[in-house]
Amino acid sequence: xxxxxxxxxxxxxxxxxxxxxxxxxxxxxxxxxxxxxxxxxxxxxxxxxxxxxxxxxxxxxxxxxxxxxxxxxxxxxxxxxxxxxxxxxxxxxxxxxxxxxxxxxxxxxxxxxxxxxxxxxxxxxxxxxxxxxxxxxxxxxxxxxxxxxxxxxxxxxxxxxxxxxxxxxxxxxxxxxxxxxxxxxxxxxxxxxxxxxxxxxxxxxxxxxxxxxxxxxxxxxxxxxxxxxxxxxxxxxxxxxxxxxxxxxxxxxxxxxxxxxxxxxxxxxxxxxxxxxxxxxxxxxxxxxxxxxxxxxxxxxxxxxxxxxxxxxxxxxxxxxxxxxxxxxxxxxxxxxxxxxxxxxxxxxxxxxxxxxxxxxxxxxxxx
Numbered sequence: 001x002x003x004x005x006x007x008x009x010x011x012x013x014x015x016x017x018x019x020x021x022x023x024x025x026x027x028x029x030x031x032x033x034x035x036x037x038x039x040x041x042x043x044x045x046x047x048x049x050x051x052x053x054x055x056x057x058x059x060x061x062x063x064x065x066x067x068x069x070x071x072x073x074x075x076x077x078x079x080x081x082x083x084x085x086x087x088x089x090x091x092x093x094x095x096x097x098x099x100x101x102x103x104x105x106x107x108x109x110x111x112x113x114x115x116x117x118x119x120x121x122x123x124x125x126x127x128x129x130x131x132x133x134x135x136x137x138x139x140x141x142x143x144x145x146x147x148x149x150x151x152x153x154x155x156x157x158x159x160x161x162x163x164x165x166x167x168x169x170x171x172x173x174x175x176x177x178x179x180x181x182x183x184x185x186x187x188x189x190x191x192x193x194x195x196x197x198x199x200x201x202x203x204x205x206x207x208x209x210x211x212x213x214x215x216x217x218x219x220x221x222x223x224x225x226x227x228x229x230x231x232x233x234x235x236x237x238x239x240x241x242x243x244x245x246x247x248x249x250x251x252x253x254x255x256x257x258x259x260x261x262x263x264x265x266x267x268x269x270x271x272x273x274x275x276x277x278x279x280x281x282x283x284x285x286x287x288x289x290x291x292x293x294x295x296x297x298x299x300x301x302x303x304x305x306x307x308x309x310x311x312x313x314x315x316x317x318x319x320x321x322x323x324x325x326x327x328x329x330x331x332x333x334x335x336x337x338x339x340x341x342x343x344x345x346x347x348x349x350x351x352x353x354x355x356x357x358x359x360x361x362x363x364x365x366x367x368x
Contacts, residue, residue, distance in 0.1 A: 002214065002215050005217065011092060012089040015319055016089070018090075018352050020040050022037065023082075023083065025076075038057045038117065038353065039054065039352065039353035040052070042351075045195075046326050046347065049123040049127050049180070052099050052123075054120055056117060056118040058115060067116070070118055077118070083099075084100045085099045086098060087350055088322050098350060100124065100125065102127060103120055103121070106120055107119040124196050124198075126196040126201065129178065130180040133178065134152055137174075142170060144165050144169070149186055150203075153201040153203075159199055161200055192204055192206075208261055208344055209262075210328070210329055212329040213323050214323050214324065217332075218332075218334040222317075222332055223317040225314060227313070229311065231311070234271050236281055236282045237257065238256075238285075240254075240303065241285065241296075242289060242296055251291075251293055253290065253295070253296025255300040255301045256304075257272060257275065260366045261308070261366060264367045267368055269367045284307070308366040311365065311367075313362070314343060315360070317358060318358070320357025324348050325348060329345070330343055330361070343364070346362050346364050347362040348362070
């Protein structure tokens, strides 16, 4: 069910009292360590690892000239310590889990005026995947991408939730770069999303068809929104060409205008509007190593998806909404017929500080 601003206002007690909980190694920084937290921020994205940071005030002992909780890097904020951040509103029936990860950075500040601060940062549980490679093998024979992703995820202690990619590849090389970069390449060639929540790794198509989680209107929950529509990256047709070594014949995979994912009924896609501006055909032809018709078609569909998602981009800000997450849809209203529609969230940032709780987000869409 899509939650309206009225539903959300009742659920969050009028948005009056933002609240948060930060657990480090299972201990509550506010209630057990009695720390004064100046701000907390969580960045959630479909590209790379999610990140968190929080700033601690009044932690410096002026007599000893030492931070109470930072005499060395093996104490409360030791690298690798597990962190759990929950955000929401006081007396709203519980806070929402936003991120679980580990500490990877500690920064101190000694300003010319004001008190010294500690800023602690870190990433979700996919962090180690972004800086190195796991265990062998470094290549796979006759495996589906979904099988490889699940195997790599388990090497890092992550539980894989993957959707079958169906196509078996004769050989898949791990190549250079980190394991996260490797898995992102597998996601891209299948038109999938790759992200981690807690200790679960998701590898699946975008949830364009899911119902919007919230409905916001400009001036009623939606503070600002800046959409951009452009056809510069659009193509009317994609052809992926390869060679079948057994039959000695060329393999051609195709995807065309009208097959874009996430199409809203009655609205137009980038390739359709491109045809109006440039009546001559605008085709993208690529030659890649493909070994079956099924693989060629899938690669063509993934390339069309990637281009079509560049058609509509937008940045917005709302009052603090823990419901807004990546891989979710949100409905934005009161911004004109063209732009009042449902959008797919690809990045969001939740921030609580002295100014209150706000959520900023980036969205993408394939039709207007």
